[in-house]
Amino acid sequence: MNLYGTSTISENGHLTIGGVDTVQLAKKFGTALYVYDVSMIREKARAFRSAFEREELNYQVAYASKAFSCVAMIQLAEEEGLSLDVVSGGELYTALQAGFPVDRIHFHGNNKSEAEIRMALDAEIGCFVVDNFYELTLLEQLAEEKGVRANVLLRITPGIEAHTHDYILTGQEDSKFGFDLQSGQVEKAIQSANGMNQVHLLGLHCHIGSQIFETTGFVMAIEKIYSYLSKWYESFGFQPEVLNLGGGFGIRYTSDDEPLPVENYINAMIKTVKSQMTAGMRMPEIWIEPGRSLVGEAGITLYTVGSHKQVPELRNYLAVDGGMSDNLRPALYQAKYEATIANRMYEPSDHLYSVAGKCCESGDMLIWDCELQRAIAGDTMAVFSTGAYGYSMANNYNRLPRPAVVFVENGEVSLVVRRESYEDLIRHDMPLKQAIISK
Known part of the structure; x- marks a missing residue:
């Protein structure tokens, strides 16, 4: 074994x-009893960060805390220099109680409540990952009430289906998550966000699925996104400050699983982004969101x-x-x-x-x-x-x-x-x- x-x-x-x-x-x-190998978590966190640091570009590696959230785990993530992805008021509350730096908290979710958004605005978190027009409008209204400006990434569905289980596919066109790229929803959302006073559009976010054992899906998603970004840059000057490419990196559950080294994913992402940028476009800050791949094994x-x-x-x-x-x-x-x-x-x-x-x-x-x-x-x-x-x-x-x-x-x-x-x-x-x- x-x-x-x-x-x-x-x-x-x-x-x-x-x-x-x-x-x-x-x-x-x-028993039953969950046991975590802390040294292994540290090793994996450092592998992700090292892969970016070798490329000498701005980045954030955000721990997707839905994989496993408790005060001690959030504090461990902070010790390793990670950012944090939360998807509910409960996960946000846990992060705040753990003393996690609020400027590195990213709030996800396809149906954030008013109470959750207010809580995040009060905490002055780093950014919201906005899933739909309802949330974008609501965020603008609540931020205006509080007299603050919220940083935003727009979550998009690029129409790429990763090779994984149907229940953990997220990047396909027919998904409960995000703005659809091919129908023009993303362009409309960009223009809406740019026209708002209390929202600062940082960039775009996509997540194509989970338990992915190849780089092809990530490459295809980036190419698809940049085929639109090039047009938007030429037509109305939009280019993202941040491009968040999600997570979903596969791990070994059984001997049949053959996960790639983390640098394979990172290198493929960065190489593809660089290859797709047209003249005049700047290199965005690259964010990723490993969860399972940090704590699963x-x-x-x-x-x-x-x-x-x-x-x-x-x-x-x-x-x-x-x-x-x-x-x-x-x-x-x-x-x-x-x-x-x-x-x-x-x-x-x-x-x-x-x-x-x-x-x-x-x-x-x-x-x-x-x-x-x-x-x-x-x-x-x-x-x-x-x-x-x-x-x-x-x-x-x-x-x-x-x-x-x-x-x-x-x-x-x-x-x-x-x-x-x-x-x-x-x-x-x-x-x-x-x-x-x-x-």
Whole structure:
């Protein structure tokens, strides 16, 4: 089995991560448990930044916090010199509580509420990524009320479809996100924004999808955008100060995945932008938004093995004390993972199991047909590459408390999100008689 980041196998056959025994982590903090390899996150953040710095141009690498947001993670992003992408008032509030520099916060979302926009304007964030004409008009009105000027990127859909799952495609023409390029919506939005008093149009943003393993889609998107930018520059002098090319860089979930080095993506983007610029146009500041590619492989989830059910000639089920309540991705879009029995690392993986969650749904299957070591009740199972959209999508289905999150680095352990208790589950519940407000 290929291990990730700082993971190793100890002398007693246990999986370690960040210099810490995962079996001991499971005993101390309980399971299910999210564990993050902090050194691996730092390494990936620095790889993105180094790829830009070698090109000697202005840039921002913004962590897409929807992948995994908590105060400690936002503070880690700030330590590594990243900017921050938020998509809700809750993510913005987390960033503010973490003390993240507001001028490096970018606010996304296709349906920002008035309250969220006001909150962001009060905080004086770096920019809004505007998705539609309704939001553009609303932002102008609210900024005027407050007597401030808002920096804006217009999110566009360039009509490029990345090779990924339908649920995580975002750059195609028929999308809930952004202004459509081919119908003339983007040109109209540029002219509208330029005619507003309280909006400063920084540039354009596009995001073509997620879990992308090639550079072709990014190249095609840039070429498509510049085929219009060249015309707009000639006709009314528009050129972007900032070109945000999104994220979506693929990671390894299973041995079938072959992600590219981050510099391959960055180099292809920069080379294409430079090749597309016509005479007189200036090089824009390039922004990107990695999320999954920063934290995905750095996270593992630890479970305790429970029941075992064998269906003769058909299936060998192994159940764990988590499932779709802590990792919704397999049920949501058939995401695939690899796992190991963390306390039996030196034993051969010669048993075929289907790993089931404990939620009351037939679809609560974490991994189908997984080759593992012999497993018995009480063993510790580790599922790899769960650092993105595990905790973020965690839920209380079947009233299961959400797991704790720990960071490990150089043999040290930090509890960064405590485990929910049963008391937490009913904290906001109201007894029936108190719940009746009026007839």
